[in-house]
Amino acid sequence: MSEYAAQAPAGVVTEPAWLAVFSLAMGVFGLLTAEYLPASLLTPMALDLGVSEALAGQAVTVTAVVALFAGLLVPGLTRSIDRRVVLLGFSTLMIASNLLVALSSSLTVLLLMRILLGIALGGFWSMAAAVAMRLVPTASLPRALSIIFSGIAAGTVVAVPLGSYLGGLYGWRSAFIAAAAVGGVTLAFQAFTLPRLAPSGTARLRTVLEVLLRPGIAMGMFGCVLVHTAHFALFTYIRPFLESTTGVDTQGLALMLLGFGVANFVGTLLAGWLLVRHPRGTLVLMPVLVGIAALALVWLPVSLPGQALLLALWGMAFGGVPVAWSNWVARAVPDQAESAGGMVVASVQSAIAAGAAGGGLMFSVSGIAGVFVGAGVLMLIAALLIALRVQVPRQDGDAGVTHQPSLV
Template sequence: MSSDVCRNAPDTGPETAADKERKASEPATSSWAAVFSLAVGVFGLLTAEYLPASLLTPMAADLGISEALAGQAVTVTAVAAMLSGLLTASLTRKVDRRTVLLGFTVLLTVSNVLVAVAANVAMLLLMRILLGIALGGFWSMAAAVAMRLVPAASVPRAVSIIFSGIAVATIVAVPVGSYLGELSGWRSTFVAAAVLGVLTLVFQWFTLPRMAPHGSARLGTLWDVLRRPGFGLGIVGMLLVHVGHYALFTYIRPALENVVGVDADKLALLLFVFGVANFAGTLVAGWLLQLSLRLTLVLAPALMGGAALGLALLPAGQAGYVALVILWGLAFGGVSVAWSNWASRMVPDHAESAGGLVVVGVQSAIAGGAAAGGVMFGFGDVTTVFTISGVVLLASALLIMLRVQAPGHHAGH
């Protein structure tokens, strides 16, 4: 797209085929209903991913397995999402993007229905792999599809709306899943998630336009994208930010109990407030990205790192600690939005492949961050986790500010 990306040097050469293709695919008008249908899709996918966290005990008891084995329902989803994120662009390169997205929503629905009737753990895990395929593929395509639903200037806002589905799922999935599980059993909770999938499919069927495939992605494209000037270093910055966050987030409960000093009743409320701040952060990021991509990329880890160090080292008092938790939630809300925008702007001609690499980076950082947090927690305590992670986040902000390329909107910049 002519207004999608700016290079460090002005582009004086002839217009390439990729440039023409991007211009041809940029819409003249905005399809905001389609954007909201994708946000609902992301919400449904992430809700389904998070559900086992609140239902592990009844799931394990019903299937006659250990909670640790039931917990693998989350692991297999993440691994399948990584592979799907990598492979979707190349395997579906000749298929209309509308068809691919609707296919992922069908997979989401089928997965939830079959999990609800699963007679054994093998069936459960197989259906969670289906969910992972839908999750990774959908996420990898989100920013690229946004570029085809709204004009270039509106892409940051569109991506922030789509990814707000993640934040809403973070707030809703665990408490609602837990409540429904207590009310009518864990299987009925997955039936409810399947109903959400059907409603999402109907919404997307009527709002998503046909989007002819560009058809150029191959497996080798992923390597080509990684070798683009500045892209690999950006991915390193993104990994550091996510590892820092997930090392913290894994230990948010002991931090709230031991550092902030909240009791069990207030814990749920504060986690809810964290989630609401996270949702607000995705929307603020959409506005901030229209001002400056670099500022958004740097500000999020800087604020998160400052909040982590404040929680670990400052005698802030309970009100002060709560404010720091809200700041952390608000700042993290902008991270997924900012990096998806960054990837699609760095490589607008292969935005889906770039999105796939972002998905793999995020999913591996979730696992790596949780593991790193565990090691730090083993050596010290929750204060150690928050201090080291805070330093990592501030270092990542510095790296991004000094070394990571951040293309802007307009070719004339």
């Protein structure tokens, strides 16, 4: 690959750096795997560290809160540093976080080590799209982004069942050691493939705020936050729910979570097809299905095959949520898609923190069933809000003309 191709501004890159693009996808996979691991290891982590499952779940909250601020602040704080060096630094932080979590002797130490992951996670997401624009020609950008974001689906498929499986065989710490090994491979591949990326401008908080103040954007972001908050309240406490309702063993749990991940991947592909035909309907349908699945898991008679099917429905439905909201942002803010993307990252990370924290509070007050009922109802409320208040600008097919009605 040519160094010029990677350093040139978006739109004048002539030679795509596909190996570098794949290295970013590996980074997404490694970060998502590390972020989601506590969801499958909550019970053994809590027992080993001598804390409640609700407290152990805050390993997710801490990472999300730090990622929120890192996504907004890190690009500016590193404005004078080669982007290649910054990206390699994120992978190094990911490795360090996983290793130190595996060696943690208390919940306090573990939470402090998860801060490192939050910095890497938020910083990486804030730069991923901008870096992709400097690695490939404009015509190849959609393909590059689809490759990079496929790491999300892969991480969803692998992280939770892998964590549950390794945790059952060798203890929960082994799962984080495995995640560190994935990070090491990622770091080596990125060091080999990423070209120099001299800094060429910075993201600013002011631009994000200007985008948020446009008509209808704040309401759309509120809908996005509600959906993700409800999902992560559910997802953080998925293991204790399944164990308490079905008594499933470790291997059975791993298979159920693998089914969730595979369905999630299918949902990602299905959403792309649906969005072409019914973009607004897709935004509404996905949280409706997740809400119904969550309530059915609590209220329908306990049956292992039935719960596996409901879990798969939930995974498939939520697989389309990130795709649908990314599509909404691209349509609603085509002139500031990068700043709007950063706003979505901050919104999702705040929702992850709120979901994990709110789920923990509900768990303490009303038990695991209360978490699923509350989050399921919140999903349905979010769907109603989206149906009534959020609109998607119409795009005229191949003409590429975007009409922007009032998004209120």
